[in-house]
Amino acid sequence: MKTNYYLTKDGVLRRKENTVYFINKEEKRALPISKIYAIYAYGNLSFTSGVASYLSQKGVPIHFFNNYGFYEGSLYPRETLISGDVTIHQAEHHLDADKRLYLARRFIEGATQNILKNLKYYCSSNSSIEKYIGRIEKELPKIEGYTDIPQLMSVEGHIRDTYYSALDEIFPEEFRIGERVKRPPNNKTNTLISFGNSLMYSTVLTEIYNTQLNPTISYLHEPFVRRFSLSLDVAEIFKPIIVDRVIFKLVNKKMLDDSHFVGELGDMLLSDTGRKLFLQNYHDRLSTTIKHKGLGREVSYQRLIRLELYKLVKHVLGAQEYKPLVMWW
Amino acid sequence: MYVIAVYDVNVDRVNKVRIFLKQYLNWVQNSVFEGELTKVELKTIEGSVKDLIDQDEDSVRIYILRSDKFLQTIELGTSKVEISEII
DSSP states (O other): OOEEEEEOOOOOEEEEEEEEEEOSSSSSSEGGGGGEEEEEEEEEEEEOOHHHHHHHHOOOOOEOOTTTTEEEEEOOOOOOSHHHHHHHHHHHHHHHHHHHHHEEEHHHHHHHHHHHHHHHHHHHHHHGGHHHHHHHHHHHHHHHHHHHHHHHHHHHHHHHHHHHHHHHHHHHHGGGSOOOOOOOOHHHHHHHHHHHHOOOOOOOOHHTTTTSTTTTTSSSSSTTTTHHHHHHHHHHHIIIIIHHHHHHHHHHOOOOGGGGGGEEEEEEEEEEHHHHHHHHHHHHHHEEEEEEEETTTTHHHHHHHHHHHHHHHHHHHSOOOOOOOOOOO | EEEEEEEEOOHHHHHHHHHHHHHTTTTEETTTTEEEOHHHHHHHHHHHHHHHSSSTTOOOEEEEEGGGGGGOOOOOOOOOOOOSSSS
16 A cells, blocks of 8 residues: 655655655655655655656655645656547547536536535534525536536535535634635634645645546636646545545544644644644545445545546546546445 | 564675665664555565575565554664654
C-alpha cells in the first residue's frame, strides 16, 4: 500500500541510496520510495534535481501549498498513462454543448446529494435543519432546467450557501461560518474549509494522474489556462464526503482550540499544530475503507476517487453513462 | 500485510541489504526494518535479498503480520525514529 506524505516542516528533499531523504536541522528521515504515493509540501521545501527526476520516474507528484494552505502548483511527473482516444473523446464532450451540460449537471447533482446526506445525518438530532433540506431539495430540479454553465454554477453557489447556513445551526458559536470568505478566510470554519478544499483538489489531481484523463479538460468549471480544472469538477462530489466530514469531526468532538489557529478574525490561518491535526484526520479519512456494493470488496475513500474517474472514462468513451457517486452508507 | 524484517549479514554485504530494504520499508533500528507491503513487493524483496546475501553465511528473517492492527510493541529507552506520514 502506497501512502501520502505530508511535509509541514521546512527542509530539503534529497536522493540518497536510491531512496528519498527529508533532511532539516533537527532530523533526517528516509521515505521509502516505493511507499510514496504523493507528497504534499506545506513548509519551505528545497529539493535536488536528483530527487525531482527520481520521483518523476516513479510517478510521484509533489503538490505545493503556500503559507495560507492554498494550492500553489504541482511537480507533475511525465504522463505515462496516455491515450489519444480518451483525450479526443474527453474534448468532444466538452465542445458539444449538450454533452458538456450533461456532465456538468451530474457533478452538481452528486455534490448536492452528498450535501443532503450530510444534512440528513444531523437532522435526526436537530430538527431545525429540516427547512434547509427542503430548500436544497427545491433547488435540485432546477439543475435540469438551466441550460447554460454560469446559471448552473449559480445554483451550485445557492446550494452551498444554504448548506453553510444549515451548518451554522449545528456548530457552536465560535465556529459559525456566516458568509463564505476566501483569500484570506476570515474565521475559523472558513479557514478549515479553504484548507480542506485545496487539499482535496490535489488529491483528485493525484488520482487523475493515475488515469488516462487529461486534467485540463473540464465540464462544470471553465478550463482555464494554468489550472487543472477537471480536478475542481470531480472534487465537488468529494468535498462533502471527505473534507466536510473531517471538519465536522474536528468541530463536534471539540478537537480544536485557539492554539490551532493563528491571526485574528478577518485574517485567520491554521497554525502548525492545527495543520498537522487537520492533515492527520484527512489522511485517516482517505484511508478509511468501506465495502463497495459493485465490487464487493473493501475500498478506501481515496480509491473511490479513482473509481469515479474510471466511470468518467467509460462515459466519454460511450461504454456506460456516468452517474455520480452518492454516499450509500 | 505488515512485516518486520531483521537481518544478520556480514559487514561486507550489510550495506547493500540495508540500502535495498530502505526503498520498501521504514528503518527502525540497526538491522531492523518494518512496514506495510503488498504480496508482490514481498516477493520482490525475497528475490532480491536472496541475490544480495551469501546463503551460507547470512540470515534475513521476515516476520509477517496480517495487518499492523495485530502488532503490539513495547519500547524501552529512546525511540530512534518516528514512523508517520506527517512530518
